[in-house]
Amino acid sequence: MPVAVVTDSTAYLPPELVRAHRITLVPLTVVLDGTEGLEGVNVLPADAARALGGRRVSVSTSRPAPEQFAGTYRRLLDTGADGVVSVHLSAGLSGTVEAARLAAAELGDRVAVVDSRSTGMGLGFPALAAAEAAAGGADLSRVRRAALDAVARxxxxxxxxxxxxxxxxxxxxxxxxxxxxxxxxxxxxxxxxxxxxxxxxxxxxxxxxxxxxxxxxxxxxxxxxxxxxxxxxxxxxxxxxxxxxxxxxxxxxxxxxxxxxxxxxxxxxxxxxxxxxxxxxxxxxxxx
CATH class of the missing domain: 3.30.1180.10 (Hypothetical Protein Tm841; Chain: A;domain 3)
Known part of the structure; x- marks a missing residue:
């Protein structure tokens, strides 16, 4: 199996691209009026729009736990991935990259984490570039480089x-x-x-x-x-x-x-x- 690519739910990639490129999404947590859910799983854009449109102030978000990333990485490696490149929401906006790096440290040099320095498809395009490089047979270093090049573009x-x-x-x-x-x-x-x-x-x-x-x-x-x-x-x-x-x-x-x-x-x-x-x-x- 080629290098696996992981990103988070703030990439807002069209679902068909996620499936076609075999990208793994790790969702962030959203709390609406005290009710916690996972972005894109049981908290959808319409839910947030309704909450914000009603001026409810109790809308908050949190990063995935490092254990959630570690479990994802181990599953991909255990099922045959040569390595994992994990591309995430800007460290200037969230602790998601930090959580991913803490998890990656447990797995040595088989996992590389990339800060997209962006969000939305500013994150999605680098994840796609990494997935395309992986599908072409690139090793971990070259897949990581593909993501970084896309960040710059x-x-x-x-x-x-x-x-x-x-x-x-x-x-x-x-x-x-x-x-x-x-x-x-x-x-x-x-x-x-x-x-x-x-x-x-x-x-x-x-x-x-x-x-x-x-x-x-x-x-x-x-x-x-x-x-x-x-x-x-x-x-x-x-x-x-x-x-x-x-x-x-x-x-x-x-x-x-x-x-x-x-x-x-x-x-x-x-x-x-x-x-x-x-x-x-x-x-x-x-x-x-």
Whole structure:
């Protein structure tokens, strides 16, 4: 068996890709009004959207326990995997990577953990790159390198209706949140170093979506790209983004994935989230 690839539930990969690439997902925990569940298993995006839309404040998330990762790694190794590459949510947002590394330390050099420095398909694209390398027969070192190369090729931007949810979750500072609410602006965020940073401010949701398109096209540069569009309870915004990006990028756009953000990101971004993830595909010479 080739190297196995593990990621976590915040990758928001389309289920058909998870199955086709034999990727193992480890879910994060979400607590809604005191009821604990697993993201993507028994806590779905609609559950989080309803909770947040009702302004319930008791929405929290937690990383998987190291024992959960260790059990996953052992199962994959015991069933014939040569090794495991485990790609996860940014260490700047969660302790998930730390938990994975603690588990990997129990298994020596048969498990390599990669910090995607992102979330959503900013994590999903590196996991896919690792899985494709593994399917091609790459060893542990080369599968890990494929994931890291994809991290460097991936950029995420997202729009939120309010900074309040990010402030409550401690993902941005109070001064940035106050700035956004005081001026009634709509923030555009990115993750240049694995942490959420305010990039731009616009006055309306329409301008916010247009700015996301401009930023994604700029990030694409002159190479071919794959895109992912995420939303939370905002399918029409996702449709608008997909149409505008297809028009702007033309033949350079290969594949677009559209998924609803899960409960973990929802808890910190809130309903109305719209996000674009740009994966710059290797040029033919680089791929060779």
């Amino acid at each position: 991936t950029t995420i931007f997202f729009y939120v209706d309010t900074l309040d949810f990010l402030r409550r979750g401690g993902r941005i500072n109070a001064a940035e949140a106050l700035l956004g609410t005081a001026l009634s602006v709509k923030p555009i965020m990115h993750m240049p170093d694995g942490a959420i940073v305010l990039l731009d401010k616009v006055r309306t949701a329409t301008r916010g979506l247009a700015r996301l398109v401009d930023l994604a096209v700029e990030a694409a540069g002159d190479v071919d790209v794959d895109l992912a569009v995420h939303h939370l309870a905002a399918p029409q915004r996702a449709e608008q983004l997909v149409a505008a990006l297809a028009d702007r990028l033309g033949d350079r756009l290969h594949t677009t994935y559209v998924t609803e953000a899960g409960a973990v990101v929802a808890a910190h971004a809130g309903p109305g989230l719209a996000s674009v993830v740009v994966y710059r595909r290797p040029r033919p010479a680089e791929a060779a």
